[in-house]
Amino acid sequence: MTTSIQAAERRQDYDGASPFPGAEEHVLAGRGQVALTGAIVVLPFVALGVAIFLAWGDGVTFTDLLLAAVLYVMTGLGVTVGFHRLLTHASFAARSWLRVMLAVAGSLGFQGNVIDWVTVHRRHHAFTDRPGDPHSPYRYGTSLRGQLRGLAHAHLGWLFADDPTPADRYAPDLLADPAIVRVARAFPVLCAVSLALPFLAGWAITGTLYGGFTAFLWAGLTRVALLQHVTWSVNSLCHVIGARPFTTRRHDRSTNLWPLALLSFGESWHNGHHSEPSCARHGVDRGQIDPSAAVIALFERLGWASNVHWPDDERVERRRAGPRPPARAPVGERPAG
Template identity: 80%
Template structure:
């Protein structure tokens, strides 16, 4: 029995501070899945070490940094705008070609196939910081030891347990019924390979050397993947522990706004705003909050490529304000 199938009683009995029922139990993960996950997580970190050695004494080529930035933006926005705001929450409606293009770009971010990603994230919203949440940092309780263990689980550990397995039939039946999305999901391994091959080929084309191709592969390929992964995982972990909570959320939902991650996460770290208004196309609900993802959605809207965009309703947002900033640990009432 996976955690999303736990009896409702277990979730109703949760008091907001205790470890989740069965928190120390983890379901077996197949060796193939475990090995693949480990490779996706660990290899980019080895690449960082290799890149540092290669750059020692001569620095990093501007070409590599520019390519890394381009691929980071394309794949990152594929995750935030495509996987998250469009496909998970339906914050807007996109033309079929754009919907598919965003799903392809997100798949190149090495965060799992589009259907599984959406299923896990919808489950996260269904049980945020309660039993059933696949990556809550409160899994082991709210004591210091439990929080440290929970932080590791929420950031990375959940990927290596049965918590990463979520029923797509239950949480993403709409995508399973979409032929374009099922094709993109099946193509995930090929898209990952393409995500690494393109920087290599671009580096070769620009520099005309194998060395230039390899350094582009490291910086715009593997290291770019590592950075995007850890920024995304930090939203799962840090953005439920550190930061401000200016808006009300569901009971026990401790999602926070963490401004230092706003630019790198393309606006995803305004996590309290998002959990307060999950279907809103803009997560930075206050003036001055950087949200590049919503900026791209606005551009798409002006080009006529998206419609039915769910922009913030000022009156509704005002009603959801908590007044004084709430600490991350304080559970809300329903």
């Protein structure tokens, strides 16, 4: 168990507004990790600049955009359906081959290996917006300056911090799964594949190396940058901006942010998710688009997914924020809470 987690567990007096204890202690990860993380964060932005420059001279084609869209959907759903709803929260059960395919697809998104991703996210839920949360925007308190610093930390800064989360504590189930362990170990190779695929596809379709290069820029690095920042925006913006229609645990400030719903495949209905973490649908209200839930429903119809935890209408209503009369429970059954 790491020191920061131990300290968080000992703290029982956090008031929800003060900076986290030790917030000003900026300990960076090792040089190798910082350099690698920096490259993963910066290179896609460099590629975006090059891609925009080339676009003024017709440096983007329908092929580039089509490949980018296909790979964005594939890798994005790998993260949201695979990493998040299946492996982190067990909101449904999947056949072994589908479980591995989703883990591979999520790994192509350059967001860390599957076991590390799940480990950090489970810790986030254990300590949401209080000491111990690895990427809370409230780390530096609730003043304007603290919020701005906190947003930067929640979006990117936490990636460079020396604040390891023990997988043996938060993800022992994944460590005991040989197939998932192999996917995690293959992460560097899968990152290379994620960039090689659009280059090879663009080259094959256009018959030119230049076609492969522009596909690499748009469907490779630029697609990675967009997916990364959409995911990181759920960590940052979806705890500061938006609506909180559902009750959550004390100090949890997760929000629903509708403008990100489509790009995040339904992940930005974050308040709904934090209210019921194991629910397979995050957008539980009418009109809340949730493509990830639609994909899970398709898997269920095909017989590839089972034991899907769909929303229960009565439970959803009991979770709505604001004073409400207690819901009646069937005789002999305690009200859910």
